[in-house]
Amino acid sequence: MPRFQAVLFDFFGTLTRPVQRGSGHQATADLLGCPPEDFVEVLDRSFYERACGRFGTAEATLRWVCEQAGVRPSEEALRAAVACRQRAIRADTRLRVDAVPTLRALRDRGMRTGVISDCTHELPLFLPELAVAPLLDVRIFSIQVGRCKPDPALYLAACARLGLPPRDCLYVGDGGSQELTGAQQAGLTAVRLAAPDLVDHLVFGVDSGWVGPALLTLGEVVGLVDSSPVTVPLAGQ
Template structure:
């Protein structure tokens, strides 16, 4: 196995940070001057379309959602709302304990590292400034690719950008979006991060996997032990 491809939210990020998302959306609603409940409903129901780029950039998305909620914000108000929305998104993507150290460890042992994330525009627009960016060789975002997990094209794209075959990849994720089933179907070796230490977050997974991988770890740093005592892929 020459490469490891990670899910993002709830795998590399702090799973409990997802509980902050509703408050972040409420702050954006306030900045836009729209009703909080209407905004929350519009954002959550539009998730499947937003993550494949149908709503465009964050600025375009917020303008569209605000209009759906009965408000047409001016440019200045929209600018403030975009800034607030990005600040809220940053809180939700806080690295989980040990995740960055695990990525650094794997890189020093010659693993190629990839990412497949079902995400909307916020992550793509902020990616280059995150702590994850210099550690991931090939990030693949549903918003840019126009497909969402478990579409096999995402897995194939990640492997190709890493310069490996799917059969040379581990796929590590918390089990949302039927991601492990997708990984298995293209020949990757799936690893479930159970997040057992984070009660209450399992129900936040979108379209949870029905397939349960043979390989399971409770925490991200358990991946080092799973891979074994020798990591030299050189």
């Protein structure tokens, strides 16, 4: 495995513990006057469209979701639901206990770090509040790029912001959105976080055919980086 200068991470399920929708999502549906089961069904089948920003702002997106479910909330209800959904997703987000120590250990070794996430409007707003925020050199969000993994644009955007070629970057993810295959096709080295708790993770587009290396804990990334060989330039290069 080559020597790396940066490690890029997926967010949900990788830097965080497994995600499941909590009670705040039912509260959001209630504010919209939408049956919770219909609300969730539309959310599930439209994730990638919403994560690419296809329907516009957060309010416009929830309006579209409601239209699919056959309800038409007021503008006041939409605004309240946007705030409620923001709180709900934030409440569902719990960092892994080894997320901060892992990022600190990598940075102590001179590594650059970053996150690449398929997400809707909420994550870019609350990630700055999280303990991992000051430990991330780059943050790439699908909702801002307008594309989702495994599109190479997300990985290449992260590499460009770091000023590094893809071959110098390691990508770590749980395998959602075919992200590992996408990272590899973009020229990065990819490893899967196969933590046992991910059996309960809400995930779409699982990279089920992935046969590359895997780690059981996030902290193992540090050992992987430490064990990668240092490439010594030849004289004159």
